Each structure stands twice: as structure tokens, then as C-alpha cells.
Amino acid sequence: MRKPIYLDYSATTPVDPRVAQVMCRYLTMEGDFGNPASRSHAFGWEAEKAVERARADVAALIHADPKEIVWTSGATESDNLALKGVARFYQNKGRHIVTVKTEHKAILDTTRQLEREGFEVTYLDPEPDGLLDLDKLTAALRKDTILVSVMHVNNEIGVIQDLAAIGRIVKPRGIIFHTDAAQSAGKIPIDVNALGVDLLSLSAHKVYGPKGIGALYVRRKPRVRLEAQMHGGGHERGMRSGTLATHQIVGMGEAFRLAHEEMDAEAARLKTLRERLLEGLSDIEEVYVNGDLERRIPGNLNISFNFVEGESLIMALKELAVSSGSACTSASLEPSYVLRALGRNDELAHSSIRFTMGRFTTEEDVEYTIRLLHEKIGRLRELSPLWEMYKDGVDLNSVQWAAH
Amino acid sequence: MAYGSKVLDHYENPRNVGSFDKADPSIGTGMVGAPACGDVMKLQIRVNDDGVIEEARFKTYGCGSAIASSSLLTEWVKGKTLEQAGQIKNTDIAEELALPPVKIHCSVLAEDAIKAAIADYRKKAGKDESVDAA
Numbered sequence: 001m002r003k004p005i006y007l008d009y010s011a012t013t014p015v016d017p018r019v020a021q022v023m024c025r026y027l028t029m030e031g032d033f034g035n036p037a038s039r040s041h042a043f044g045w046e047a048e049k050a051v052e053r054a055r056a057d058v059a060a061l062i063h064a065d066p067k068e069i070v071w072t073s074g075a076t077e078s079d080n081l082a083l084k085g086v087a088r089f090y091q092n093k094g095r096h097i098v099t100v101k102t103e104h105k106a107i108l109d110t111t112r113q114l115e116r117e118g119f120e121v122t123y124l125d126p127e128p129d130g131l132l133d134l135d136k137l138t139a140a141l142r143k144d145t146i147l148v149s150v151m152h153v154n155n156e157i158g159v160i161q162d163l164a165a166i167g168r169i170v171k172p173r174g175i176i177f178h179t180d181a182a183q184s185a186g187k188i189p190i191d192v193n194a195l196g197v198d199l200l201s202l203s204a205h206k207v208y209g210p211k212g213i214g215a216l217y218v219r220r221k222p223r224v225r226l227e228a229q230m231h232g233g234g235h236e237r238g239m240r241s242g243t244l245a246t247h248q249i250v251g252m253g254e255a256f257r258l259a260h261e262e263m264d265a266e267a268a269r270l271k272t273l274r275e276r277l278l279e280g281l282s283d284i285e286e287v288y289v290n291g292d293l294e295r296r297i298p299g300n301l302n303i304s305f306n307f308v309e310g311e312s313l314i315m316a317l318k319e320l321a322v323s324s325g326s327a328c329t330s331a332s333l334e335p336s337y338v339l340r341a342l343g344r345n346d347e348l349a350h351s352s353i354r355f356t357m358g359r360f361t362t363e364e365d366v367e368y369t370i371r372l373l374h375e376k377i378g379r380l381r382e383l384s385p386l387w388e389m390y391k392d393g394v395d396l397n398s399v400q401w402a403a404h
Numbered sequence: 405m406a407y408g409s410k411v412l413d414h415y416e417n418p419r420n421v422g423s424f425d426k427a428d429p430s431i432g433t434g435m436v437g438a439p440a441c442g443d444v445m446k447l448q449i450r451v452n453d454d455g456v457i458e459e460a461r462f463k464t465y466g467c468g469s470a471i472a473s474s475s476l477l478t479e480w481v482k483g484k485t486l487e488q489a490g491q492i493k494n495t496d497i498a499e500e501l502a503l504p505p506v507k508i509h510c511s512v513l514a515e516d517a518i519k520a521a522i523a524d525y526r527k528k529a530g531k532d533e534s535v536d537a538a
Contacts, residue, residue: 309442311467315407315415326442326467335442346440383421383471385446385463386439401438402516 004321005365009206009299009358010155010183011323015251016208016359022254023210026050026247036244037235047246054253061260062181062200063191064217070236071249074214075182076106077229078201079149081216081240082178083110085226086147086199087119090176094144098122100132101341103151104180106201111149128343129292130159138169147176152184152200156325156338156354157291158300160188167196176224182206182214186259187267187297192217198224204248208359209255213248216240266359271298273357273366278303280370284377286390290325290339290352299357304339304348305373307387308380313353316376320369325352347386347396407468408502414472419479422461424448432525436516443470443510447517449481449489451525457481457489462517469507473497473514486522 006014015023025031026047036051038044052066059066072078087097099111101123111121122140127133132150141148148170153160163179170177178199181190186207192200200217204210218224218239232241259266278301281287286306302325305313310326325336326349335349344352355369381387389396407415423446424431430450437444443466450459460478464471476497481489497503497511 307465309466309470311442312415312471315468346442350439350442383418383463384465385435385444386465388423388446388463396439401440401444402436 004319005361005368006321007355007357007361007365007369008321008323009361010158010354010356012205012211013208013358014360015205015210016255016258018258019209019251019254023247023251026250032246034246036246037233047244050250051244051246054249054256057253057257057260058202058215059217061185061190061256062202062217063193064200065220068192068217068220070216070218070239071244072214072216072240073212074205075104075180075201075203076214078203078214078216079104079106079178079180080110081226081229082199082201083107083114083147083149084229085239086176086178086224087114087117088227089225090146091119094142094146095119096122096142096145097147097149098124098137098140098145099149100124100126100151102126102130102154102156102338103149104155104182107149107151107180126341129295130154130157130290130338130342131292131295132161132166134162134165134169137166141170141173141175145173145175147178149178149180151180152190153181153187153297154291154338155183156336157302157342158183158296158356159291160184160295160297162295163195163197171196184297186256186263187299189263192219204252204255207252207255207259210248210251213245213252215252267298270357270361273361273363274298274301276363277301277355277357277366277369280366281373284374288348290342290344290348299361301355301357303353303355304344304351305353305377306348306351307384307390308351308377309384310350310352312380313351313376316380317353317372319372323354325354326350407472410476410501411468411472411503414475414501415468418462418471418475420459420461420475421463423463424450424459424461429528430525432521432523432528434517434520434522434524436520437466437470437513439465442466443513445470445474445513445517447474447477447514447521449518449521449525451486455486457484457486466510466513467507469501469503469510470513472501473503473510474517476501477514477518481518486525489518490522492518 032046034043034047036048055066180201182203198219203214288304290302310324339349446463462474464474494511494515
């Protein structure tokens with residue numbers, strides 16, 4: 001069977017062959033397999049050298065000092081370390097945290113845990129375009145606020161928050177500013193100083209690196225303190241113990257180095273593909289783009305095809321690997337909480353499809369996708385009683401539905 | 405969601421898609437579900453003078469199992485009396501399509517749809533449902 005066209009790069013990316021090649025050199029007896037913490041022999045020294053080179057490559061992409069990079073198992077762990085680490089270290093200073101309703105579950109589930117531990121959390125509503133209203137943020141800040149966490153780029157709708165502006169509000173108040181940059185790293189420029197962030201979560205597998213490795217940027221000037229969540233040999237300056245996974249780290253370093261090098265050209269190429277995809281779909285009736293279209297990473301297009309349910313559309317698009325905000329594609333039977341937070345009605349949330357393009361997406365893939373969507377949307381609308389009612393001029397909001 | 409072959413078959417080749425004229429006295433229409441919940445089923449039956457369902461049509465907005473459940477239902481009710489059709493249970497549909505537990509509600513919706521269509525027909529024909537049910 002021919003594999004479907006992969007349009008789910010925000011879920012994960014394939015490891016770039018150039019990255020895989022480098023990683024292989026750090027596994028076997030012939031390679032540099034040593035424990036980077038071994039100080040007594042060349043095996044350890046070589047591994048340590050590789051780890052530090054990777055640290056410098058990761059730091060370079062976000063304009064940080066290599067000493068500010070802490071290796072973790074991925075962005076989820078980075079988010080946990082940042083939020084729990086700050087909350088528990090600074091809890092005597094205050095116990096209030098501010099975040100946004102459209103954050104990734106790695107943030108929202110962590111703040112829920114902190115609430116159980118007695119912290120108070122404010123969850124801000126984004127505007128209908130997915131962006132944060134800075135006045136609402138300012139209004140939410142209190143004397144006992146110790147941490148603000150706002151993601152750089154949203155994983156579902158791809159919108160880019162104005163972190164620099166948020167930093168300018170948060171910083172003078174002495175509040176620590178964290179951002180989850182899993183979806184922005186390698187896609188748009190990041191400068192931790194220009195953005196004013198103190199903590200920044202990174203993941204390798206969204207940037208053509210391997211799964212299972214990530215990093216947390218921890219600002220040194222002024223120094224941000226964290227209570228470690230993982231205790232042991234005191235690796236990573238005591239912030240995250242555990243033997244460093246050299247091959248994973250080297251993979252992340254190489255992936256970030258390549259992303260840095262190729263970012264501008266790749267961003268332009270993806271933007272052209274995105275524009276073509278949207279243009280190709282624009283003659284379909286009742287299509288809505290979710291989230292701001294301008295302030296968005298180049299490879300993301302999240303659209304709702306009204307009167308067509310997302311899961312059935314995904315079934316119809318089996319030649320494509322895409323994801324949906326539909327309830328039926330989740331175990332919870334709830335439609336996307338991100339789209340709901342934008343104020344999108346449930347119907348449009350159920351009808352949403354996320355296309356995320358990346359390094360290996362071609363023009364042919366996009367043209368094929370456009371053709372396929374025309375065909376399948378038409379077929380599913382012929383099946384849809386809502387489409388029939390819409391065509392008959394019935395206002396669906398005036399109908400008394402028997403909710404179940 | 406990985407579906408069984410029967411769901412996929414009904415989804416790929418849905419049976420009896422379409423609409424009848426709602427105003428026709430021989431037609432019973434059942435519309436159940438809500439867009440906000442992610443599924444809406446419209447089931448219509450054409451009933452002859454002997455109270456036998458001659459034809460059925462459906463349109464469904466919903467996931468693959470919802471489409472398959474309603475498609476299967478249109479096949480099952482054809483040739484049945486209203487009484488027989490009213491006895492179709494959601495568990496029969498779920499079993500026939502091998503629906504996963506998370507999709508059982510789709511079969512419930514299909515059962516609701518045929519009940520609603522029968523009730524609509526009886527109401528239009530001026531028959532009280534309770535009399536028939538007795």
C-alpha cells in the first residue's frame with residue numbers, strides 16, 4: 001500500500017537523514033558511545049565534546065548561551081520542569097500563575113497539578129484570532145504572581161503570540177516568563193533576549209530530530225532558579241539528573257543546526273505552499289480559517305469545512321495524514337478546546353482539519369490535496385442533512401436540536 | 405480510529421442516501437442529534453397502507469460510525485412493519501457493525517432516528533402512538 005501524504009508535521013517530523021547519520025556514530029563500540037559524565041577516559045571526553053557541541057547548536061538557534069541549555073526528554077518534561085520548578089522554588093514569594101486556555105496540555109495539566117498543590121492559576125481567554133489581548137494579561141497580573149507561561153506558537157492553529165510585548169509587561173514586575181517553543185523552534189526566528197523570556201521549552205522531534213529529547217532554556221542573567229524534578233547524579237547543574245543520551249542530544253543539535261541554516265529559505269517555500277493550498281480551497285463554500293492568518297507559522301493551515309464532520313472527512317481523506325479538532329478523533333468526545341477557546345462554535349470545531357506542511361512536502365502534494373478535498377467535501381455534503389438545510393435556507397441556529 | 409470492514413463498507417458505499425418530501429403523508433421523518441455534539445441523523449421512511457416500510461432514505465452529519473449506523477438502518481427497516489422496525493435495538497446495530505465502545509452512541513442515535521421517524525409518520529396519519537404501542 002502506498003503511504004498517505006504526510007501533512008501532520010506539527011504532530012511530529014521524520015528525522016532528517018543527515019541527522020540520523022550523525023546519531024549513528026554515537027551508539028556502537030566503533031563510535032563515541034561513552035558516558036559524557038565519565039571524566040577518567042577518552043570515551044567520556046569524546047561523548048562530552050559531542051554533547052557540548054550540540055548544546056552550542058541548540059543555544060545558537062535561540063540566541064542563548066550554551067550554559068543556559070538543560071537537556072530533558074522533550075518539551076513536556078521541559079514544561080513540567082519550568083512550571084513546577086519555578087512554582088516550588090519561588091512559592092514563598094507568591095503562589096499565583098497566569099497562562100492561556102489554548103496552551104498545550106503539557107502546560108494545562110501541569111498547572112492543574114499545581115492548583116492541587118495550593119497554587120492559584122488564571123487561565124486567560126485568547127481573542128477570536130487566537131492571540132492574547134495584552135491588556136487582559138496586564139489586568140490578570142497580581143502582586144503575588146510569580147510566573148507567566150504563554151506558548152510561542154500554538155500547535156493547532158499555528159498563531160504566533162507577541163512574546164516580546166508580553167515580556168515587556170511581565171519583566172518589569174519581576175515575574176518569571178516561560179514559553180513553550182516546541183512549535184516555533186526552527187520555523188521562525190527566536191531570540192531569548194529580544195523576546196524577554198526566562199524559560200523556553202524545546203523539542204527535537206518537531207524539528208526533524210529524534211523523539212525523546214528536548215531542552216529547557218534557563219536564563220542565567222538574571223539567574224532563574226528551579227527546584228529539580230528529577231534527582232540523581234546532579235547532571236545539568238543539578239536541574240535534571242540522569243545520564244545524558246548522547247546520540248539523542250547529538251541528533252537534536254544537528255537538527256537545530258540544520259534548521260537554523262535553512263530556516264529562511266524553508267519558511268518562504270512553506271508559505272508559498274500554504275498560500276497555494278488556501279487559494280486552491282477558496283472556491284469551496286463555507287470554509288473558515290481558524291486563527292489569524294498573518295501572524296502564523298508558514299506551514300500551518302487549520303480550516304473548518306462547515307456541515308462536514310471532521311472524523312468522517314479524515315476517513316474520506318485516507319490518502320492524507322492530517323489531524324482534526326473533531327471530538328470523534330479524540331478519546332474524550334470533546335471537540336478541540338483550542339478552537340472552542342477562540343469562540344468557534346462546536347459545529348465548526350467538529351469540522352476542522354489541521355494541515356501542517358514541512359521539509360518534505362512538495363507542490364504536487366498540495367495540488368493533490370486540493371483535488372482530493374474538492375471531491376470529498378462534495379460527497380460528504382451530499383450526505384449531510386445540515387448542508388441540505390443550509391441550501392434550503394434554514395437557519396441552523398433557529399432549530400431546536402435534541403442534544404444527546 | 406481503526407474501523408471494521410462493515411463500517412468502512414457502509415461509509416464508502418452508503419445505501420439509500422437522499423431525501424423524501426417531508427410533507428407527503430406517506431413519509432415519516434426523524435431528525436435526531438445536534439450539530440454541537442458532532443452528529444445529526446435524518447432518517448425518512450415511506451410507509452404503505454399496510455403499515456409496511458417500503459423505502460428508507462438517510463442523510464447523516466457525523467463520524468464514520470454514525471454514517472454507517474444510519475446506512476445499515478435503511479437496509480434493515482425496508483420491508484418491515486412499523487412495529488418490527490420500532491423494535492430494532494441499538495445493540496443489534498452496534499453488534500452488526502462491530503462498533504468500538506466509544507462509538508456506541510452512534511448506534512443509539514440510529515435507534516432514536518427510526519423511533520422518531522415512526523412517531524412522525526403516525527402523528528401525520530393521525531394515529532396516537534400510545535394506541536399502536538398497546
